Amino acid sequence: MNKRPTIRDVAALAGVSVATVSRVLSGDYPVAGNTRTKVQRAVRELDYVVNAHARALSGATSNVVALVMYDVVTPFFAHIASGVEYQATESDRLCLVCTTHGDPDRELEIVKLMREQHADAVILVGGVLMNDDYRERMYRYAKGLEDAGSRLVLCGRPSLGPDFPAITVEYDNAGGAYAATSHLLSAGHRRIVLLGGPVGNTTFDARLDGYRRAMEAFRVPVDPALVVHDDMSQDAGFRQTQRLLAAGADFTAIFAANDLAAAGAMRALRAAGKRVPDDVSIIGYDDTPMAPELFPALTSVHLPHEELGRTAVKLALQRGENSTRQHVMLGTHIAMRDSVRPLI
């Protein structure tokens, strides 16, 4: 293991000064043609690579974008991560990925680490439990990051207001739920189960809200017995549907607030001898890769996952007036498949 060469070694071998080496390396400075080639040859000869830390210390930026999410395997997060990674690469940035598994302490720790790293941006992804503590925490994050020259991006979660020093990139969560419910309603369904998530969670609150508004628009009263809250796992979908069935609940359609719960519901329906979509129509949310694989293929609300990630990075990297507090909302659409049947 040889000691790795520094810019001085390159300068010595090329017979020029370190400044010149630095210049040909960064590229954006006039250097005589043959000086340049001399340096480049020396670089190749020594297999020299710059020290990113020294560079970051000397200049300012670290060329790193940090991504903070619940986990890395849930398709929702994985696809957003994909968009972030893609855009980061395109912008010559590296992508640091951290997971919290829902632990606020871990999140705090990560934000601190990102300040240490001087990340260009810190992107917090996904729904949260919205309350004062959360707001306050985000405010501290935003300030701390701002001091470090970073910026905070809220991705897939609501904005904290136009004066809040963070960038927000969200999707039309409630709108998607509205569209999904309307789709069912337009097909003649009136007794529609909502398989919802934890109360207080921004993601599932918004989906419930969309459901409510669509029902209202069609002048269909919401039957509280058909609105359930649980964690959004497969098992929860299964369990809740089974419970509804056992209780003899009267419904012809299910709107599951995510695909996983929809899959669980389909399993429960099948186990009970009900056929989808003949007996019960069902629509999911998130349009995860599993949706088209289910049988029947699941109609679901499609989210612009990758676009969310890409936009988050793009906005975070764009400098200039007020670039630190923007808000964009991306659209959703229904991916129609085979799990919804018109009534009559």
Next chain:
Amino acid sequence: MNKRPTIRDVAALAGVSVATVSRVLSGDYPVAGNTRTKVQRAVRELDYVVNAHARALSGATSNVVALVMYDVVTPFFAHIASGVEYQATESDRLCLVCTTHGDPDRELEIVKLMREQHADAVILVGGVLMNDDYRERMYRYAKGLEDAGSRLVLCGRPSLGPDFPAITVEYDNAGGAYAATSHLLSAGHRRIVLLGGPVGNTTFDARLDGYRRAMEAFRVPVDPALVVHDDMSQDAGFRQTQRLLAAGADFTAIFAANDLAAAGAMRALRAAGKRVPDDVSIIGYDDTPMAPELFPALTSVHLPHEELGRTAVKLALQRGENSTRQHVMLGTHIAMRDSVRPLI
């Protein structure tokens, strides 16, 4: 945006020297109790965080582990990434994620970037096209990384030999295929389709090999007409199965070299009016989250994804004699579900 405070500011506020501040921050050095508290108070007061680049420049290590893979959304990669991220966090490391989308140039670029970053380890994940060019490339990577104090880890791909300066963490790829095929064979199947991947790819070559060896062990001749090669997409599985069906191929079971192709095959079977497992049994590989969601739930070869990732990080971080060229092989097992039926 205030300028962020440095260690000097802390020292000044606490009325001590920067050396002392450095000492209480790193923790592992005797400092008088009240001096320590004075410093800590100043740190809190100023909301000071160390500059990771300055620290890395001064000391040596950067506390970063790099993960290089095809993409970030394929469950195979996502789950390995999860293991890496988990273990990295546990070892107080940050996790840098890069994707290549199969581009060797991009890979080369990433390895260079990681040398610049002085990453503690660079973990290359997943199957590759094995040839001399590849071997040579890896050798250069390993050497370059070694000089930078990093180490190269090959994860989910074969070792390049005991003398090769890299750590290898793989799973028993051929063994899994052997087990899967044997499972079908034991159930009385003899005419078994292999939905295989690109020739030359280490992952799919090994799976083909396991299939061959199992057939041989059962003294069942391999019918070349039943062995197909394609990319391992859903569509490929669909297409190839459809083609086989149209050609009137004689088979009672399918071993798909991944779950995606298995899903495609099931779709083709269903479209042709064949029932799984009544008419055709099927078994997949990778045991992705989709497997239990399919109908019928897919029996599949389960891989220790997370363990692969964790082990890669663990070995890479462990210092000492010969710690730079280790080789571990993790086991696989069959996740039994509903897509295989005993014949008779």
Next chain:
DNA sequence: CTGTTAGCGCATTCAA
């Protein structure tokens, strides 16, 4: 166009 030099923020000798 090229060289000299002064930091960037921190860890780490070496003294005290």
Next chain:
DNA sequence: TTGAATGCGCTAACAG
């Protein structure tokens, strides 16, 4: 136990 001084490798003035 603490402080002063040095250097990590590089970029960015500032001269020439």
